Amino acid sequence: MIDLAGVTFCDSSGLDALLGARIETGRQGLTLDLARPAHAVARLLEITGADKVFPIDPGIPFVPKTRAG
Known part of the structure; x- marks a missing residue:
């Protein structure tokens, strides 16, 4: 598991690494x-x-998805 709680920014390079x-x-x-x-x-x-x-x-809270209405 990778805990991303401290990650405030992720670009294409970070996504590619994941x-x-x-x-x-x-x-x-x-x-x-x-x-x-x-x-x-x-x-x-x-x-x-x-x-x-x-x-x-x-077991760990995930930021819920929101949709602009």
């Missing part, structure tokens, strides 16, 4: 979970669709 780590853990038969992303990071994951490939640990 996706690379996910691929590598998958090759080893493991799952890479993300926990507690800050709003900006959660939004990046949502916009790029990465929130669908990374499990979010259910």
